[in-house]
Amino acid sequence: MAEALNLVTESPTPAIPGTHVAIRGATKIFAAPGGGTPLHALGPITFDLRQGEFFSVVGPSGCGKSTLLDLVAGLSAPTEGSISFEGTEIKGQVPDGVAVVFQEDASFPWLKVFDNAAFGARRNGLPENEVKERVEHALAFMGLSGFAKAYPSQLSGGMRQRVCIARAMVLRPRLMLLDEPFGALDQQTRLLMGEEMLKLWRETGSTVMLITHSIDEAVLLSDRIGTMSARPGQFIDIVETGWSRERGSETAMDPKYGALQSKIWSVLRNESLKALGA
Amino acid sequence: MANTMPSNDALSKRGRVMGPRRYRVALLRSIVVLLSIALLEVASRQAWIDPISFIPPSEMALSAWTLLTDGAYREDMMLTLSSATASILMATSAGFLFGLALFKLPRLRRVLDPLLLSYYAVPIFVLYPLLIVLFGLNRWPLIMLGFLFAIIAMAVNTLNGLERVPQVLLRTARVLRMGKTREALLITLPASLPFVFTGIKLAIVYSFIAVIGGEFLLSGAGLGYQIAFAYNNFDNATMYGLMFLLLTFIGAINLVLHAVEHSLYQRRVIKEAV
Numbered sequence: 154m155a156e157a158l159n160l161v162t163e164s165p166t167p168a169i170p171g172t173h174v175a176i177r178g179a180t181k182i183f184a185a186p187g188g189g190t191p192l193h194a195l196g197p198i199t200f201d202l203r204q205g206e207f208f209s210v211v212g213p214s215g216c217g218k219s220t221l222l223d224l225v226a227g228l229s230a231p232t233e234g235s236i237s238f239e240g241t242e243i244k245g246q247v248p249d250g251v252a253v254v255f256q257e258d259a260s261f262p263w264l265k266v267f268d269n270a271a272f273g274a275r276r277n278g279l280p281e282n283e284v285k286e287r288v289e290h291a292l293a294f295m296g297l298s299g300f301a302k303a304y305p306s307q308l309s310g311g312m313r314q315r316v317c318i319a320r321a322m323v324l325r326p327r328l329m330l331l332d333e334p335f336g337a338l339d340q341q342t343r344l345l346m347g348e349e350m351l352k353l354w355r356e357t358g359s360t361v362m363l364i365t366h367s368i369d370e371a372v373l374l375s376d377r378i379g380t381m382s383a384r385p386g387q388f389i390d391i392v393e394t395g396w397s398r399e400r401g402s403e404t405a406m407d408p409k410y411g412a413l414q415s416k417i418w419s420v421l422r423n424e425s426l427k428a429l430g431a
Numbered sequence: 432m433a434n435t436m437p438s439n440d441a442l443s444k445r446g447r448v449m450g451p452r453r454y455r456v457a458l459l460r461s462i463v464v465l466l467s468i469a470l471l472e473v474a475s476r477q478a479w480i481d482p483i484s485f486i487p488p489s490e491m492a493l494s495a496w497t498l499l500t501d502g503a504y505r506e507d508m509m510l511t512l513s514s515a516t517a518s519i520l521m522a523t524s525a526g527f528l529f530g531l532a533l534f535k536l537p538r539l540r541r542v543l544d545p546l547l548l549s550y551y552a553v554p555i556f557v558l559y560p561l562l563i564v565l566f567g568l569n570r571w572p573l574i575m576l577g578f579l580f581a582i583i584a585m586a587v588n589t590l591n592g593l594e595r596v597p598q599v600l601l602r603t604a605r606v607l608r609m610g611k612t613r614e615a616l617l618i619t620l621p622a623s624l625p626f627v628f629t630g631i632k633l634a635i636v637y638s639f640i641a642v643i644g645g646e647f648l649l650s651g652a653g654l655g656y657q658i659a660f661a662y663n664n665f666d667n668a669t670m671y672g673l674m675f676l677l678l679t680f681i682g683a684i685n686l687v688l689h690a691v692e693h694s695l696y697q698r699r700v701i702k703e704a705v
Contacts, residue, residue, distance in 0.1 A: 228605055246608075253606045257599040262698045263621045273607045276617075306698040 173328060173360045174202035174225055178234030180385075181220050193385040195220045197234055200379065200388055202328075202362060207354055209363040209371035211421060212381030213428035218364045221386065222332050225362060226253050238328060252326035256333040260305040260316045266292065267301040270319040277324070284323070291319040294356070295349065311342040315349070322353060329354075331363040335370070343367075347374055348401055355398060368421070372413045373404055380420045383427035390420045486667050494672030495679070504657055504673065511642060511654040514570050518577030518638040523631050525578070526585025530630070533586065534593040550583045555641060559649050573645045573653075580641035584633035592626025593619065625695040632688040639681060 180196035195217035202208055202225075212218050223229040224236055230245030238248050247253075252273075260269050270288045279287075292298050295315040305313050314334055321329060331350070335343040347370055354361050365371050371378045372394060380390040394413060396404055404410060468488045474480045475487040486494075498504055533540045555576060562572035596619050604614040620627075646655025654677055661670035 226606065228602060247606050249608070251606070253602075255599050255602065257597065259597075259599045259603045261600065261618075261621070263624065276607055276609060276613070304698050 171204050172201040173204040173206075173239065174362075175237045176200050176202075176225070176234070177236070179221075179224055179231040179236055180233040181217065181224060181229070182232040195224070195384075195386045196231070198387055199234075200391065202360055203377075205358055205360055206376045207351075207361045207363070207374055209365055209375040209378045210381060211365060211368055211371050211378060211417060212386055213383050213421065213425040214366075215428055216381045216384050216424070217386030218381060219332055221381075222253070222330050222362065222364050225328075226251055226330050228253075250327040251330065252321035252324050252328070253330045253332065254314070254317050254321055254334040256336040258305070258310065258313050258317070258337075260313045260320075262305050264304075265301065266297060266303050266305070266308070266316055269305065269316050270297075270323050273320055274323045287323045287325070288319070291322040294322065294353070295319045311338050311346060314338065314346065318349075318353065322357070325357065325359075327359050329357075329359050329361045331361065333364055333366065336366065343370070344402060350374065351401065368414055368417050369405075372410055372417065373400075373402065378413075378417060380417055381424070383424045389424070390417070392416060484667070486671050488675075490668065491671040491675040494668045495675040498669065498672045499676060504654070507652060507654050507657050508676075510570070510652055511646065514574050514653065515577060515635075515638050515642045518574045518581060518642055519635050521574070521578045522581035522634045522638060523585050526582040526630060526634060527589050527627065529582065529586040530589025530593065533590045540590075547583060547587060555580050556645065556648060559645065573642055573650055576645045577638040577641040581634035581637040584637055585630040588626050588630030588633065589623070592623030592630075595626060596622040625692070628692055628695055632692055635684065635688065636681075639684075643677065 177199050178197040180198075181194045183192040183194055185191055198221065210218050210221065220229070224231050225238075225243070227236075227238075227243040227245060227247040236243045238251065241248065261272065264272065267288055270291055271284045274284045274287060275281075288301075289298070292301055295318060297312065297315055297319060300308060300312065305316060308316070314337075318334070334350075335346045338346060350361070350363075351374060363371070363374060375394055376396065378392050378394065379388045380392075381387065382389045392413065395409070396407075471480075471485075472487045472489060475482060475485050533543065558579065559572055559576060562575050566572050566575060600618050600622055601614065604618045609617065643653070643655040646653035647659045648655075650656045654673060658670055658673045658677070661667075661673065
């Protein structure tokens, strides 16, 4: 357990062609309240998100996965290092073309499903006919066409999460960041939502970064999977799954699926024990 | 995907599952009220209750109708209504701003917290002499009494609402690149509205209580004063007629406020329960 980590330090600057998001030595240190010891939450991390790939991040609890997502989204600025999206540095402000789906239900309870999905597009000043067209397409895509006039309180947890995904989809983001979006759902709904995410990813061609606790989910959905160490989180392994773009739940039948799961778990196990203080 | 979708029937059940039960409860409540009124009617007609001090509810209603149509108390009604309205407007606007200040300034909140907690332990009517000194011998001391009685309820509920805005909604606002003003108007305000509305409801109720109570005990005009005057002169028909009018008016306002509040909370409550 005390063995040194083989940290992944991918793609030294500058970013290689095809890079969508370039993370260079990103570190996050939170100041402690009352002048205590600062909390080193993340990094330094250096890696690239490739244009159009589905990248998943797994890691032990508290390793800084969500902090990484915050940095990439621009919801928080790195203490050190830099993050660039499409060649432009993100400085703690969400860039245009980025959408985030959170684990918690982020639907607006005072708006109907249609208005929830249209919210971001309307704020961006899109003409109403275009908003309508996009929202209708997104709701149909997410299987919510019959619920446009319902309030979120009338929907199940899985459907409300679809509303949030539809809201993101309407914006036609080039980068989708998913922070355990299916974490609060039951296993069956989770699997179905995963398939829908793959459909969405294929249709939009956007780059996806998924934060998840589930190795199964990561292996099933991703082109590449990054495994993080215990805090301060750094990538200790990044594996390519090699799945075709047309993958689905049948991928779980592939013999390579089990091998990938075992590989990731073998890397993650020690880190999880560390995170638990064992 | 279709397998995971509830049918439209299920959706409508989820949304209105409480419907029939609510109607049953409302029906039962109405029956209880009507039975109580009928019992009072019989009791006073049969002289089970002293007929000198209590008149039958039907006579109260008749007296109320006469008082309303002959216009003898119109000025007092308008005075009470305008005083309460002024008090409500001041308490809701100042209470909202005060709640906002408590939310934004944690230090101010820490300082005021114990005072806010014990605020309603103070019998507010004892401040009336002081208010007369400050505002003169006119309607303003009564309006201020209503204002002081209502403002803290409004402020505390505003604070409660602002504190309960889910962080994920504020993070969503940032992802959607909304500025602070848009975030406040389009996210924070609607998200906290049910709680803010509770504050408005309480401010309305408390303002009426303080203004009418103040008129009853301390004033020389207004509905409260006229009820006290009729009571002191053994004018039961006028006293009960005015009380009937007042109770009907306040009851109707409360029903409307309760219905609006219920519809605002229902979306949130079901959402949290699912």
